[in-house]
Amino acid sequence: MNYTILIVDDDMAINDMLVKYLRKNGYITYSAYSGTEALLFLEKQKVNLIILDLMLPGLSGEQVLAEIKKTKNVPVIGLSAKEDSKSKIFLLKNGADDYVTKPFDIEELLARIETILRRIYENQYTSNSLLCCGDLNLDTIGMEATLKNQKLPLTKNEFAILKMLMEHPQQVFTKDMIYEQLWNEALEGTENAINVHISNLRKKIAAIDNSKSYIKTVWGIGFKMDI
Incomplete structure (x- = not known):
């Protein structure tokens, strides 16, 4: 499962550092630099x-947390330079799942992220190792794909791209996001590699079922599952 993480911190250096580190460790990341931007994104x-950093311009982190918890059941880790126990207790009582004080050890933060995600999502996804989109099925443990009960022969990269799209069927993935997720580096003038993989995927799918596209192009942005 490629988990998605939103980083809300107005400090661009910290935000960028977290993006790079988390992507290197297999996460899909998004950035917001204010509470308002984060809420609009969500x-x-x-x-x-x-x-979620607490000391944000405009809406405070505490206010953003309260707004998030009104409508969403998503885990939140608070970041703050505040070391007093009252701040920690307030956050934890009002919906935060954890609290990390700045400056923080990035490996410790990663361990906390992994612990929370494992606790919340592991049972959900252990029983959901089979991803489905219509007649297209992906066994993420057995590493096999089938379409209309016929085996779909995929390369390692084709399987990884299809897995990413099927795990988040409502999400549009840019070529940059796909490239960084597969190769853990920025996309620099080699977007044709993604086009080739998507084209090959579509050809293999169409050879079995040409009644629908399965992979939809969102013009000017990227790709998503056609459900």
Whole structure:
């Protein structure tokens, strides 16, 4: 499962550091630099976890947390330079799942993220190792794909791309996001590699079922599952 994490911190250096580190460790990341930006983003996009700085411009982290918890059941890790126990107790009582004090050890933060995600999602996804989209099935443990009960022969990268799309069927993935997730590095002038993989996937799918596209192009943005 490629978990998605929203990082809400107005400190661009910290935000960028977390993005790079978490992507290197297999996570899909998004950034917001204010509470308002984060709330607007969450109206359109689902995530699996939020890292929320408390000292934000405009809406405070505490206010953002309260707004998130009104409508969403998503785990939140609070970040703050405040070391007093009252701040920690307030956050934990008002919906935060954990609290990390700045400056923090990034490996410790990663361990806390993994613990929360495992606790909340492990049981859900252990029983859901089979991803389905219509007649298209992906066995993420057996590493096999079938379409209309026929085996779909995929390369390692094709399987990884299809898995990413099927795990988040409502989400649009840019070429940059796909490339960084597969190769853990920024996309620099080699977007044709993604086009080739998507094209090959579509050809293999169409050879079995050409009644629908399964992989939809969202023009000017990227790709998503056609459900």
